[in-house]
Amino acid sequence: GAGVSQTPSNKVTEKGKYVELRCDPISGHTALYWYRQSLGQGPEFLIYFQGTGAADDSGLPNDRFFAVRPEGSVSTLKIQRTERGDSAVYLCASSLLTSWTGELFFGEGSRLTVL
Amino acid sequence: GQQVMQIPQYQHVQEGEDFTTYCNSSTTLSNIQWYKQRPGGHPVFLIQLVKSGEVKKQKRLTFQFGEAKKNSSLHITATQTTDVGTYFCAVNFGNEKLTFGTGTRLTIIP
Numbered sequence: 001g002a003g004v005s006q007t008p009s010n011k012v013t014e015k016g017k018y019v020e021l022r023c024d025p026i027s028g029h030t031a032l033y034w035y036r037q038s039l040g041q042g043p044e045f046l047i048y049f050q051g052t053g054a055a056d057d058s059g060l061p062n063d064r065f066f067a068v069r070p071e072g073s074v075s076t077l078k079i080q081r082t083e084r085g086d087s088a089v090y091l092c093a094s095s096l097l098t099s100w101t102g103e104l105f106f107g108e109g110s111r112l113t114v115l
Numbered sequence: 116g117q118q119v120m121q122i123p124q125y126q127h128v129q130e131g132e133d134f135t136t137y138c139n140s141s142t143t144l145s146n147i148q149w150y151k152q153r154p155g156g157h158p159v160f161l162i163q164l165v166k167s168g169e170v171k172k173q174k175r176l177t178f179q180f181g182e183a184k185k186n187s188s189l190h191i192t193a194t195q196t197t198d199v200g201t202y203f204c205a206v207n208f209g210n211e212k213l214t215f216g217t218g219t220r221l222t223i224i225p
Contacts, residue, residue: 033213042215044215048211059212102163
């Protein structure tokens, strides 16, 4: 597809379960970002990949959160032992080079609800 | 951590009135981007400003970067119902992490 694709669009899980959220960026975009957005708030930075490596993971809230991008394209955000406070929309964005040089293209997001 | 504040948080305007949102930082910025997020949607890039005092226009939207590169504004002339949404500024504080502002939510009264 032409845009950033995120799956699933909605995920409902129980407290304590493990979830994976997938992001397929625009082809050729080397930079990939994960953000989390709670209702009425701005996107909150989680992690940034340049190619396969996590160049900045300072936004990950704790060690229950982990993200990978093994081949420099698709990325997976993994959340262990989910908590109710993890409920939010998880946004993925990609950029041709970096956020310094141009726009971020966002996907539609994955809405996570932890019961 | 470093933050960027936006004011106002909410703005309700009559259709046809003007609207302005302001983005303020305590530190000098290298550049600033603006995004629009429609209700239920995802952020969409509007523009990037780089130079001190820079002014850019997109139809009814005017973007300005302050002379000291610590603040920016987005002005919409003669608002329309299609302008509804939340407007975010986003900045880099010396690294690749793009930090979003708190946003200004615009609603239009027809």
